[in-house]
Amino acid sequence: MANQWATSGVDLHLEPHAPGGLRRGLTDALRDAVRSGRLGPGTRLPSSRSLAADLGVARNTVAESYADLVAEGWLTARQGSGTRVAERAVVRPADTAR
Secondary structure, rough: OOOEEEOOOOOOOOOOOOOOHHHHHHHHHHHHHHHHHOOOOOOOOHHHHHHHHOOOOOOOHHHHHHHHHHOOOOOEEEEEOOOEEEEOOOOOOOOOOO
């Protein structure tokens, strides 16, 4: 699965590969997209069904990844309102020139 992204209007451009399996790879890829600022605070993510179809994975894989990131504070989820990137400061790497 090379360079996958959702077609829901949000360019996720995810590569969900990790030694821990597909779920961990997806969770890490989403976390990195939020951490880097590629997915800004308040950005609405595609439904688990839609993202699963786009990536060619099981819906539970996406739902569990979303749940993990909600528990970690990276995402927020409200029934009927969807899943969004949490409002929090973006942590960027320190400037190495200093």
